[in-house]
Amino acid sequence: xxxxxxxxxxxxxxxxxxxxxxxxxxxxxxxxxxxxxxxxxxxxxxxxxxxxxxxxxxxxxxxxxxxxxxxxxxxxxxxxxxxxxxxxxxxxxxxxxxxxxxxxxxxxxxxxxxxxxxxxxxxxxxxxxxxxxxxxxxxxxxxxxxxxxxxxxxxxxxxxxxxxxxxxxxxxxxxxxxxxxxxxxxxxxxxxxxxxxxxxxxxxxxxxxxxxxxxxxxxxxxxxxxxxxxxxxxxxxxxxxxxxxxxxxxxxxxxxxxxxxxxxxxxxxxxxxxxxxxxxxxxxxxxxxxxxxxxxxxxxxxxxxxxxxxxxxxxxxxxxxxxxxxxxxxxxxxxxxxxxxxxxxxxxxxxxxxxxxxxxxxxxxxxxxxxxxxxxxxxxxxxxxxxxxxxxxxxxxxxxxxxxxxxxxxxxxxxxxxxxxxxxxxxxxxxxxxxxxxxxxxxxxxxxxxxxxxxxxxxxxxxxxxxxxxxxxxxxxxxxxxxxxxxxxxxxxxxxxxxxxxxxxx
Amino acid sequence: xxxxxxxxxxxxxxxxxxxxxxxxxxxxxxxxxxxxxxxxxxxxxxxxxxxxxxxxxxxxxxxxxxxxxxxxxxxxxxxxxxxxxxxxxxxxxxxxxxxxxxxxxxxxxxxxxxxxxxxxxxxxxxxxxxxxxxxxxxxxxxxxxxxxxxxxxxxxxxxxx
Numbered sequence: 001x002x003x004x005x006x007x008x009x010x011x012x013x014x015x016x017x018x019x020x021x022x023x024x025x026x027x028x029x030x031x032x033x034x035x036x037x038x039x040x041x042x043x044x045x046x047x048x049x050x051x052x053x054x055x056x057x058x059x060x061x062x063x064x065x066x067x068x069x070x071x072x073x074x075x076x077x078x079x080x081x082x083x084x085x086x087x088x089x090x091x092x093x094x095x096x097x098x099x100x101x102x103x104x105x106x107x108x109x110x111x112x113x114x115x116x117x118x119x120x121x122x123x124x125x126x127x128x129x130x131x132x133x134x135x136x137x138x139x140x141x142x143x144x145x146x147x148x149x150x151x152x153x154x155x156x157x158x159x160x161x162x163x164x165x166x167x168x169x170x171x172x173x174x175x176x177x178x179x180x181x182x183x184x185x186x187x188x189x190x191x192x193x194x195x196x197x198x199x200x201x202x203x204x205x206x207x208x209x210x211x212x213x214x215x216x217x218x219x220x221x222x223x224x225x226x227x228x229x230x231x232x233x234x235x236x237x238x239x240x241x242x243x244x245x246x247x248x249x250x251x252x253x254x255x256x257x258x259x260x261x262x263x264x265x266x267x268x269x270x271x272x273x274x275x276x277x278x279x280x281x282x283x284x285x286x287x288x289x290x291x292x293x294x295x296x297x298x299x300x301x302x303x304x305x306x307x308x309x310x311x312x313x314x315x316x317x318x319x320x321x322x323x324x325x326x327x328x329x330x331x332x333x334x335x336x337x338x339x340x341x342x343x344x345x346x347x348x349x350x351x352x353x354x355x356x357x358x359x360x361x362x363x364x365x366x367x368x369x370x371x372x373x374x375x376x377x378x379x380x381x382x383x384x385x386x387x388x389x390x391x392x393x394x395x396x397x398x399x400x401x402x403x404x405x406x407x408x409x410x411x412x413x414x415x416x417x418x419x420x421x422x423x424x425x426x427x428x429x430x431x432x433x434x435x436x437x438x439x440x441x442x443x444x445x446x447x448x449x450x451x452x453x454x455x456x457x458x459x460x461x462x463x464x465x466x467x468x469x470x471x472x473x474x475x476x477x478x479x480x481x482x483x484x485x486x487x488x489x490x491x492x493x494x495x496x497x498x499x500x501x502x503x504x505x506x
Numbered sequence: 507x508x509x510x511x512x513x514x515x516x517x518x519x520x521x522x523x524x525x526x527x528x529x530x531x532x533x534x535x536x537x538x539x540x541x542x543x544x545x546x547x548x549x550x551x552x553x554x555x556x557x558x559x560x561x562x563x564x565x566x567x568x569x570x571x572x573x574x575x576x577x578x579x580x581x582x583x584x585x586x587x588x589x590x591x592x593x594x595x596x597x598x599x600x601x602x603x604x605x606x607x608x609x610x611x612x613x614x615x616x617x618x619x620x621x622x623x624x625x626x627x628x629x630x631x632x633x634x635x636x637x638x639x640x641x642x643x644x645x646x647x648x649x650x651x652x653x654x655x656x657x658x659x660x661x662x663x664x665x666x667x
Contacts, residue, residue: 168510178558185547193527223590224589225581394629418608421601
């Protein structure tokens with residue numbers, strides 16, 4: 001590990017990479033603050049830039065910086081405007097916005113920044129401990145286990161979608177998997193489902209799909225509902241009093257400690273990302289707070305602000321664990337990062353630590369630097385960066401749309417891609433109207449190829465589907481996957497039956 | 507029928523067509539030596555098709571009951587008329603026009619036009635501010651993409667070079 005650390009330090013501390021972290025954090029904060037542009041859209045927009053860099057570690061460092069910056073920027077707009085740019089920072093606005101209304105915007109921002117910093121840093125330490133352990137275990141996996149593990153990941157994403165939405169999330173995952181089979185796969189050397197169209201020969205481009213699933217619907221929503229970009233003019237106001245007292249620091253310290261650990265482990269789970277971590281963190285801290293402190297929650301409690309902020313940053317770090325060690329993304333954002341890595345010829349997985357330790361460790365080190373940059377550089381700059389919130393939407397929205405188009409055009413240099421983008425974007429908007437989750441589709445799409453490859457390899461090695469029975473671990477994982485999907489809806493059904501007064505014999 | 511079930515119906519149609527292709531038409535093209543393989547190009551799609559059909563039926567028939575709490579949607583599709591749907595449709599049309607014009611009209615002209623018309627659709631009337639901003643932004647982006655990233659974008663219309 002020490003050896004790895006030195007490699008990581010020397011890679012991450014090169015001038016280019018430090019510039020990448022700083023640049024990424026600044027860009028992320030800047031764009032993340034804009035209502036409607038979440039980390040997924042921002043990272044998707046930045047991917048062509050990252051790919052052009054050519055150096056995988058620099059690219060990943062840049063994208064990770066953008067990711068942190070975006071979360072931080074999202075908290076800022078939650079606090080100042082009550083307009084969270086990201087689902088993961090919704091819980092931040094519960095107590096952050098009341099604080100800002102009470103004239104303590106500066107203090108709220110400082111607490112958010114310190115909590116994020118601590119959450120991210122403690123998360124990075126935990127990542128450093130757990131990722132190598134997990135990847136040692138993962139090296140024992142064969143393609144059969146990989147296949148099963150991916151199935152578990154995908155069904156966990158469906159299961160975490162919440163009651164009443166499991167089927168919808170699963171539908172989206174399957175749709176993503178189906179879309180991944182379009183085009184000429186490496187495995188069979190024959191085009192599938194291209195309907196004779198040349199443009200589909202190489203399949204759908206994942207950047208186009210990512211833009212169409214996230215950036216475009218969000219922009220359309222902003223156009224349709226101007227209230228979403230609620231510009232009350234407070235954002236451009238003065239932000240003063242960034243200091244917090246020693247007493248306040250003492251109050252939030254235990255919250256930060258608890259939430260960084262809890263958030264990290266929630267982030268590791270596939271499907272449960274920063275959003276769940278932040279809401280759960282908020283709920284847990286409210287429940288264990290003393291009675292008089294409980295009354296403050298929702299009215300500007302510093303504990304209520306520190307909890308979700310710590311948890312969502314720790315969860316972001318945690319979500320890197322399955323990505324870096326197993327090559328399986330657990331969230332939409334890490335799925336996009338995985339897509340970027342594959343485009344750069346790096347395959348994340350247990351061998352990443354062995355084959356390219358400089359990438360692995362540089363990313364971890366850059367997490368520390370990224371968190372430090374956010375605290376030291378961005379916090380003092382916030383009053384100036386917040387000016388971006390006063391850009392009128394008549395300028396903002398055309399630019400968002402233009403960057404969406406550019407992102408997908410630069411990747412492919414093909415104008416047909418833009419038409420595909422608009423078409424899919426429209427479909428995605430309709431899907432969002434009907435409350436279908438879109439992240440599972442993208443995760444399914446990105447995992448599709450790998451899932452099929454591993455499935456085919458095991459089928460070939462074992463000459464048929466007997467590998468499921470021959471390898472107990474595969475069987476166990478597949479059973480787990482089924483349980484994950486079935487049990488929650490079974491329990492919901494039983495609870496309903498009980499509520500309806502029907503005896504069900506237990 | 508609610509929108510989510512209509513969508514499930516459409517997806518069911520897609521899944522059926524996909525399944526038909528996987529089960530009946532794909533294997534005809536398979537060379538004989540590959541037919542001895544335990545895995546065919548159609549194996550995985552077949553599994554997916556069955557699962558997708560089952561899942562879409564679950565949604566379509568409403569087998570999974572929605573949870574009690576009703577989440578407040580960002581946009582209520584039943585009241586689409588209350589939102590600025592015209593603006594959204596115009597912008598989508600503008601994006602299609604941009605896609606079609608990007609090659610023939612060149613990057614500079616189509617982008618500056620896109621940004622200006624986009625702003626006007628959204629209600630910006632101060633053209634003396636909008637036009638220079640759009641032109642400047644176009645120039646900066648073109649310089650960044652062409653000069654810094656090194657990706658070629660034809661700047662001028664086809665008849666100019």
